[in-house]
Amino acid sequence: MKKISIDPITRIEGHMKIEAFLDGNIVKDARCSGTLYRGFETILRYRDPRDAQRITQRVCGVCPAVHCTASTLNLDSAFAVSDKIPDNARIMRNLVLGSNYLQSHILHFYHLTALDYVDITAVAKYNGNDPGLKSVKSFIERGNLAPFVPRYEGDYRFDTETNQVLVKHYLMALEMRKLSHEILAIFGGKMPHNATVVPGGITERPTVDKITGFLWRLNKIRDFINTIYLPDVLAVATTYPDYFKIGQGPNNYLCYGAFDLESDNPDYSTRKRLFPQGVVMGMKELQPLDTDKITESVKHSWYDGEDSVHPSKGVTIPNPRKEDAYSWIRSPRYNGTVCEVGPLARWVVAYFSGDSYVKNAVDKLISDIKIDISSLNSVLGRHAARALDAKYVADKMAEWVLQLDPDGPAFVEYEIPEEGEGMGIVDGPRGALGHWIRIKEKKIDKYQLVVPTTWNGSPMDENGQHGPMEQALIGTEVRDPSNPFELVRIARSYDPCLACSVHSLDVNGNNIGELKVV
Amino acid sequence: MSKKRIAVVGVGNILMGDEGFGVRVIQYLKEKSIPNNVSLIDAGTWFFNIAGSLTDFDRVIVVDIAKGGKDPGTIYRFYEKDIKSNSEESISLHDFGVIESLNLERLVRKMPDDIIFYGIEPERIELSMDLSDKLKPLVQKVAEEIIKEVKN
Numbered sequence: 001m002k003k004i005s006i007d008p009i010t011r012i013e014g015h016m017k018i019e020a021f022l023d024g025n026i027v028k029d030a031r032c033s034g035t036l037y038r039g040f041e042t043i044l045r046y047r048d049p050r051d052a053q054r055i056t057q058r059v060c061g062v063c064p065a066v067h068c069t070a071s072t073l074n075l076d077s078a079f080a081v082s083d084k085i086p087d088n089a090r091i092m093r094n095l096v097l098g099s100n101y102l103q104s105h106i107l108h109f110y111h112l113t114a115l116d117y118v119d120i121t122a123v124a125k126y127n128g129n130d131p132g133l134k135s136v137k138s139f140i141e142r143g144n145l146a147p148f149v150p151r152y153e154g155d156y157r158f159d160t161e162t163n164q165v166l167v168k169h170y171l172m173a174l175e176m177r178k179l180s181h182e183i184l185a186i187f188g189g190k191m192p193h194n195a196t197v198v199p200g201g202i203t204e205r206p207t208v209d210k211i212t213g214f215l216w217r218l219n220k221i222r223d224f225i226n227t228i229y230l231p232d233v234l235a236v237a238t239t240y241p242d243y244f245k246i247g248q249g250p251n252n253y254l255c256y257g258a259f260d261l262e263s264d265n266p267d268y269s270t271r272k273r274l275f276p277q278g279v280v281m282g283m284k285e286l287q288p289l290d291t292d293k294i295t296e297s298v299k300h301s302w303y304d305g306e307d308s309v310h311p312s313k314g315v316t317i318p319n320p321r322k323e324d325a326y327s328w329i330r331s332p333r334y335n336g337t338v339c340e341v342g343p344l345a346r347w348v349v350a351y352f353s354g355d356s357y358v359k360n361a362v363d364k365l366i367s368d369i370k371i372d373i374s375s376l377n378s379v380l381g382r383h384a385a386r387a388l389d390a391k392y393v394a395d396k397m398a399e400w401v402l403q404l405d406p407d408g409p410a411f412v413e414y415e416i417p418e419e420g421e422g423m424g425i426v427d428g429p430r431g432a433l434g435h436w437i438r439i440k441e442k443k444i445d446k447y448q449l450v451v452p453t454t455w456n457g458s459p460m461d462e463n464g465q466h467g468p469m470e471q472a473l474i475g476t477e478v479r480d481p482s483n484p485f486e487l488v489r490i491a492r493s494y495d496p497c498l499a500c501s502v503h504s505l506d507v508n509g510n511n512i513g514e515l516k517v518v
Numbered sequence: 519m520s521k522k523r524i525a526v527v528g529v530g531n532i533l534m535g536d537e538g539f540g541v542r543v544i545q546y547l548k549e550k551s552i553p554n555n556v557s558l559i560d561a562g563t564w565f566f567n568i569a570g571s572l573t574d575f576d577r578v579i580v581v582d583i584a585k586g587g588k589d590p591g592t593i594y595r596f597y598e599k600d601i602k603s604n605s606e607e608s609i610s611l612h613d614f615g616v617i618e619s620l621n622l623e624r625l626v627r628k629m630p631d632d633i634i635f636y637g638i639e640p641e642r643i644e645l646s647m648d649l650s651d652k653l654k655p656l657v658q659k660v661a662e663e664i665i666k667e668v669k670n
Contacts, residue, residue, distance in 0.1 A: 040645065042645060174570065174622060193563075
């Protein structure tokens with residue numbers, strides 16, 4: 001069998017690697033491998049529990065606000081105040097998390113995915129006066145194509161003019177991303193690594209001018225989502241309809257829920273959230289989420305330890321020489337079953353929960369593009385769900401910000417217990433994120449994180465079940481094994497997020513003589 | 519003439535040992551008196567998150583670790599043209615580095631041309647909130663170089 005290996009950047013310290021084994025042109029087996037050892041948990045041991053919220057935000061560059069949310073919920077529960085958070089704090093936390101959703105989804109579609117479908121070289125033929133497109137044109141003419149030209153290209157189907165318009169949107173999306181960061185900083189204090197979301201509530205006050213500044217910027221983002229982002233996703237969907245048949249995952253979906261709508265239910269598995277918690281097996285009825293059914297296996301991961309262990313009991317013992325292991329990622333499973341997480345999972349779970357907004361939006365989408373609901377389990381289904389997600393969250397944020405009460409409280413006092421346990425679960429843009437803590441003598445005794453890409457990018461488990469991305473790759477027909485763009489499109493549709501932030505400047509060896517050593 | 523607006527940006531992950539050097543320099547500078555035309559920015563784990571906001575500055579000084587092939591603890595001062603791009607292929611958003619971010623932002627807004635990099639050759643990049651013994655004393659040294667630089 002021929003092996004294709006997509007190992008994007010070996011110069012960065014550790015990344016996701018995909019290996020596909022081909023029989024003819026069909027992928028017969030696939031392995032997803034996270035190549036960076038993760039054990040941030042070990043840093044947290046014996047520290048003040050409140051440090052968890054500060055430290056875990058630094059795990060990630062793309063979604064610090066999500067780790068902040070999960071760790072804060074975790075500490076709220078360990079400190080026994082999860083049912084006492086004032087509404088102002090609940091809402092501002094939702095706005096901080098929501099801002100992160102918006103920047104992440106827009107960035108993912110335009111700056112990571114779009115150029116798989118949009119031919120940026122069409123801009124070389126541009127003769128108009130748009131300053132952005134003119135600067136892209138001159139950029140291309142200088143021959144310096146990074147970061148625009150993907151290594152695996154081909155199969156571009158839009159005409160020249162449409163390509164140019166879409167590149168223009170790519171540029172506009174940069175402005176939307178900046179605005180999303182600005183609104184996050186309004187209630188988060190700063191971006192990245194916000195400073196205000198803390199156990200017990202939030203340290204920011206919702207003043208009238210903050211509310212106004214937030215809404216003004218948010219409305220610009222909403223306008224972009226409605227008039228640019230959603231139509232562009234539809235354009236890709238109708239031009240590349242075969243990608244509703246490619247990249248089928250396990251068809252089981254798990255969602256922790258996101259955006260708390262009530263403050264007095266201490267149970268995160270059942271409290272009312274904008275996106276409901278739940279599990280859907282095989283695109284049919286919703287099952288309630290039971291976090292006791294979550295386990296992690298290490299059969300094919302470079303760790304020692306038992307299989308099928310609940311994350312709160314998991315241990316991190318690296319063993320890089322372990323036989324049969326091929327990843328630093330473990331294999332989380334729900335009741336032993338492989339589940340996909342992320343926007344598609346969120347929307348499938350909400351759909352089968354009977355949420356009327358979600359049901360109408362999905363039904364309209366599938367009737368507009370003339371597909372059936374099972375086709376959402378695909379590359380394009382994931383992109384479509386991500387776009388719908390952005391719209392729903394942005395529209396809700398505009399309602400929530402007006403529910404803030406500038407005179408109301410935003411914080412409640414707590415005491416760190418001598419001993420205790422906590423759990424914080426929430427869906428971030430990429431899906432289900434869980435934090436677990438055990439406190440002894442007012443210090444962290446144990447802390448575990450299970451991040452979304454651990455679910456989607458997991459290796460095989462002890463029962464030989466492949467992880468979701470592996471399943472999505474297996475069975476794919478690769479037109480040209482030397483240019484496997486189909487596989488890259490599948491991997492990107494999951495919006496994987498793994499490197500967890502180790503980036504060094506790689507200084508060009510040829511120019512080393514020009515560096516001044518201070 | 520009004521003073522140049524200068525941003526000093528520290529990049530890195532403080533959970534990964536020497537990787538956090540840039541952020542440690544910013545934290546050190548925050549305790550010092552610096553000219554009021556200078557802003558200190560902790561970009562944390564991803565430079566791209568703050569790249570767009572650099573449009574407000576005339577001059578930018580970026581502090582990060584750098585692999586230049588010399589001994590750990592070597593301090594480099596260099597320019598954008600000396601940095602390799604790492605975007606041959608991006609699977610994850612994490613693949614957008616400093617150069618890609620600057621290139622992207624330049625397409626939509628005026629970005630400062632005057633960008634200087636201070637890089638330090640790391641010794642240990644591993645899970646730890648401490649810098650290696652080799653790099654620890656160099657936080658002050660780099661910070662002092664930067665103070666000299668912004669006063670010029």
